[in-house]
Amino acid sequence: MGAVMVVSKENNDLIWKRRTSKEQWANWFFWLLGISIVLFAWNIISEKTVWFFVQDAPRQAADMGTRMVPPKWSYISKLIKPVWDTINIATLGTIIAMTIAIPVAFCAARNTTPHILVRIFALFVIVSSRSVNSLIWALMLVFILGPGVLAGTVAIGLRSIGFCAKLIYESIEEIDQNQVEAIKATGASNLQQMVFGILPQVLPTIAGVGIYRWDINIRESTILGLVGAGGIGLQLNGSINTLAWTQVSTILLVILLTVFVSEWVSAKVRGAII
Amino acid sequence: MLKLDNLTKRYNTGDLALQGVDLTIPDGQVLALIGPSGAGKSTLIRCVNRLVEPTNGSATLNDVNLTNLSSRALRKSRRKMGMIFQEYALVERLTVMENVLSGRLGYVGFWRSYFRKFPKKDVKEAFRLLDRVGLLEMADKRADELSGGQRQRVGICRALIQDPDLLLVDEPTASLDPKTSRQIMRLINELCEERGLTAIINIHDVLLAQMFSQRIVGLALGKVVYDGSPDGLTPEVLTQIYGEEDWSATIEKVDDEDEDD
Amino acid sequence: MNNLPDTSTYPTIWDKPPFIKKAWLRWSIIVGATLYLIAALASMDINVQRLLEGIPRGQRFIDSFFPPNFADNRGVVWEGILESVWMAIISTVAGIALSIPIGLGAARNLAPLWVYMFCRFIIAGSRTFPEIILAIFAVKLFGFGPFAGFIALSLGTIGFFAKLLAEDIENSSEAQAEAVKATGANWFQWVNYSIQPQVMPRMIGLSVYRLDINFRESAVVGIVGGGGIGATLNTAFSRYEFDTAAAILLVIICIVMVLEYASSILRKWVQ
Numbered sequence: 034m035g036a037v038m039v040v041s042k043e044n045n046d047l048i049w050k051r052r053t054s055k056e057q058w059a060n061w062f063f064w065l066l067g068i069s070i071v072l073f074a075w076n077i078i079s080e081k082t083v084w085f086f087v088q089d090a091p092r093q094a095a096d097m098g099t100r101m102v103p104p105k106w107s108y109i110s111k112l113i114k115p116v117w118d119t120i121n122i123a124t125l126g127t128i129i130a131m132t133i134a135i136p137v138a139f140c141a142a143r144n145t146t147p148h149i150l151v152r153i154f155a156l157f158v159i160v161s162s163r164s165v166n167s168l169i170w171a172l173m174l175v176f177i178l179g180p181g182v183l184a185g186t187v188a189i190g191l192r193s194i195g196f197c198a199k200l201i202y203e204s205i206e207e208i209d210q211n212q213v214e215a216i217k218a219t220g221a222s223n224l225q226q227m228v229f230g231i232l233p234q235v236l237p238t239i240a241g242v243g244i245y246r247w248d249i250n251i252r253e254s255t256i257l258g259l260v261g262a263g264g265i266g267l268q269l270n271g272s273i274n275t276l277a278w279t280q281v282s283t284i285l286l287v288i289l290l291t292v293f294v295s296e297w298v299s300a301k302v303r304g305a306i307i
Numbered sequence: 308m309l310k311l312d313n314l315t316k317r318y319n320t321g322d323l324a325l326q327g328v329d330l331t332i333p334d335g336q337v338l339a340l341i342g343p344s345g346a347g348k349s350t351l352i353r354c355v356n357r358l359v360e361p362t363n364g365s366a367t368l369n370d371v372n373l374t375n376l377s378s379r380a381l382r383k384s385r386r387k388m389g390m391i392f393q394e395y396a397l398v399e400r401l402t403v404m405e406n407v408l409s410g411r412l413g414y415v416g417f418w419r420s421y422f423r424k425f426p427k428k429d430v431k432e433a434f435r436l437l438d439r440v441g442l443l444e445m446a447d448k449r450a451d452e453l454s455g456g457q458r459q460r461v462g463i464c465r466a467l468i469q470d471p472d473l474l475l476v477d478e479p480t481a482s483l484d485p486k487t488s489r490q491i492m493r494l495i496n497e498l499c500e501e502r503g504l505t506a507i508i509n510i511h512d513v514l515l516a517q518m519f520s521q522r523i524v525g526l527a528l529g530k531v532v533y534d535g536s537p538d539g540l541t542p543e544v545l546t547q548i549y550g551e552e553d554w555s556a557t558i559e560k561v562d563d564e565d566e567d568d
Numbered sequence: 569m570n571n572l573p574d575t576s577t578y579p580t581i582w583d584k585p586p587f588i589k590k591a592w593l594r595w596s597i598i599v600g601a602t603l604y605l606i607a608a609l610a611s612m613d614i615n616v617q618r619l620l621e622g623i624p625r626g627q628r629f630i631d632s633f634f635p636p637n638f639a640d641n642r643g644v645v646w647e648g649i650l651e652s653v654w655m656a657i658i659s660t661v662a663g664i665a666l667s668i669p670i671g672l673g674a675a676r677n678l679a680p681l682w683v684y685m686f687c688r689f690i691i692a693g694s695r696t697f698p699e700i701i702l703a704i705f706a707v708k709l710f711g712f713g714p715f716a717g718f719i720a721l722s723l724g725t726i727g728f729f730a731k732l733l734a735e736d737i738e739n740s741s742e743a744q745a746e747a748v749k750a751t752g753a754n755w756f757q758w759v760n761y762s763i764q765p766q767v768m769p770r771m772i773g774l775s776v777y778r779l780d781i782n783f784r785e786s787a788v789v790g791i792v793g794g795g796g797i798g799a800t801l802n803t804a805f806s807r808y809e810f811d812t813a814a815a816i817l818l819v820i821i822c823i824v825m826v827l828e829y830a831s832s833i834l835r836k837w838v839q
Contacts, residue, residue, distance in 0.1 A: 073654075074658045075658055077714075078651075078655060078714045078718055082710075082713055083711050083713065090709040093708065097705075124608065125608055125609070160821065164820055164823075164824035164825070165821070169817075173629070173805065176625065179615060183613075186612070211396040212396055214396060215396035215397070216398070219385065219389075220384070220386035220469075221382070221409070229409050230398060233398050233401050234399075256698050259700065259791070259792065260791065292696055404584075423583070427580035427581065431578045433582070434579060446582070
């Protein structure tokens with residue numbers, strides 16, 4: 034962690050300090066800088082905060098609590114299609130993303146990219162895809178493609194490309210080169226080296242990344258409806274706008290259940306693959 | 308016949324790994340390459356099939372100059388050179404059979420190899436080789452389920468299925484226990500004799516080198532300092548190669564114990 | 569090929585054993601997956617008319633990236649971005665600060681059972697719901713503005729960080745912990761000398777990663793009223809001000825790139 038044992042001499046006695054004086058000053062400085070930034074940022078935020086609301090919050094919470102209980106169980110029948118839509122958005126979106134992410138990852142990895150320019154382009158694709166939240170992608174796509182499940186699916190797909198490609202290309206760069214060298218020594222072509230030497234090593238990672246992202250996507254798909262991109266978020270948005278709090282709690286419970294099940298499935302499948 | 312002519316390798320860091328090595332190896336000869344770490348043994352072997360590019364000089368195999376071949380021609384030539392690696396270098400997640408068949412990749416088109424539809428005679432030869440080294444029942448097992456000695460035997464099959472003219476062996480026993488080391492060296496020797504195969508074996512164990520080769524070349528700091536029969540390894544010669552040491556124990560010939568597989 | 573006589577016969581065909589050994593399992597998965605895909609695609613309900621309308625709109629959107637319009641007439645964009653940045657920083661700091669005690673409490677080898685269950689419950693709670701939903705409730709409780717966003721993101725950070733911290737602590741070397749304990753150190757010293765050095769490097773890397781995530785999330789909570797650039801982006805889209813929207817997106821991408829670069833440097837320095 035940068036802490037090196039420092040031994041110095043002072044008045045014929047050996048003294049041990051955890052850091053050199055220079056490191057000590059640097060340490061102090063960065064702490065000071067960090068704290069100043071935090072205080073500054075806090076200042077900006079609290080300027081914008083109406084503190085009355087914050088004080089009022091516990092009362093609001095209690096009020097909301099009573100309104101949300103008991104959940105409206107009859108509402109569940111209306112939620113089946115939206116849950117089906119949500120799962121589809123996540124699954125189809127992940128499938129689209131993985132199909133694109135695998136070639137992008139091979140282009141981005143130092144040891145498999147055909148050309149440095151291709152690598153830079155692939156890395157740019159990855160960063161752009163990752164930087165933009167799926168909800169923002171959904172926002173854009175609703176304006177372009179219209180509201181509905183299609184916008185949601187494409188949004189999830191676009192966002193997931195970056196996430197998956199990054200993890201896959203990192204694992205491609207970490208493979209055991211000896212195995213590839215051996216295949217090379219038999220006279221195999223570059224493509225054969227990739228299929229026989231590299232692919233078997235990264236296949237478990239690819240599968241694991243796909244399932245992992247699918248799990249995260251289920252969670253993200255539940256809220257896409259807030260901007261109109263299909264799924265259970267539509268119901269959530271509608272219920273909140275009409276202040277139908279008991280419906281909201283039903284929806285939240287259904288989301289909880291869906292996320293819970295998908296996490297369980299994901300853990301089981303990943304366990305089987307390794 | 309393999310002919311190395313003034314083979315030189317200087318790395319980007321400035322290290323001169325090989326300094327003008329001249330060597331002629333006739334057909335069917337098993338040659339052991341000895342020397343301390345960093346002497347250039349690995350580099351020399353890899354310069355022959357150009358896994359490492361030589362800076363100067365040439366390597367000629369059966370009148371084909373390997374050093375200035377285009378990449379297509381190089382691949383064709385690599386088919387004719389089987390390589391056995393120190394850490395086995397098997398593709399761990401593939402089965403033993405796939406690893407052995409991967410020796411034929413240079414002869415088979417991409418799509419056939421992708422769908423694992425290798426020619427019948429290749430499959431037959433793969434089974435035969437696995438039987439020869441005693442691993443027939445392991446054909447469908449994943450490579451990482453095997454022991455070190457077993458993996459090295461798969462590596463040997465992979466090299467032999469190429470039907471090579473030359474065998475390049477890089478420290479085959481470095482990761483193996485003493486008994487397995489002898490078994491492997493004996494196996495390599497027998498196979499070379501059966502096929503009349505030329506081989507360069509890079510090995511650090513001087514005793515094994517003496518027991519299992521017909522000719523020994525000693526490398527020190529990239530230069531050939533000894534080239535002769537295994538019996539000529541006197542303590543003076545070993546000092547020249549490795550440096551000052553008590554060499555009397557190393558070169559004492561030990562009776563070959565009866566090994567059973 | 570060699571001198572040995574070929575006395576035995578060997579098989580000439582070999583097929584790789586399939587990944588899923590049981591045939592019935594394999595086939596039911598394949599059939600099930602195909603049926604699912606067909607059903608899913610069928611229920612997608614694609615309106616071709618709307619799609620065709622959308623293409624030129626999409627084209628205009630892409631065009632507005634070249635070049636983007638950074639002219640910010642009302643200063644709203646700049647303000648929004650800054651708000652997002654600060655919100656991300658504060659939430660990360662607060663979230664991590666709270667995560668440390670909770671993470672320590674959620675580690676089986678560190679905490680008594682009831683503390684462990686309590687902390688795990690908190691973690692599960694803050695992990696289940698995406699930050700947006702937390703933001704909706706925060707807005708309802710605390711009013712519009714960055715404070716609500718701050719609360720939502722901090723809670724999200726706790727769920728993320730405390731869980732990973734607890735896992736790392738549970739996976740840390742028992743031998744090292746034992747050694748320090750054997751010297752007679754008290755609980756705090758024990759944590760500081762044996763647990764902390766083992767988990768610190770990864771935690772620092774994770775902190776910067778979480779800062780990255782929080783910044784990206786902060787750009788979104790504004791859509792539901794939690795402050796930050798999200799609201800501005802939403803408005804720009806609904807007004808078809810594509811060039812402003814493009815500018816905002818580019819700034820977001822740049823900031824994320826800078827954060828990633830900083831994080832990789834930080835991780836190398838820590839290693």
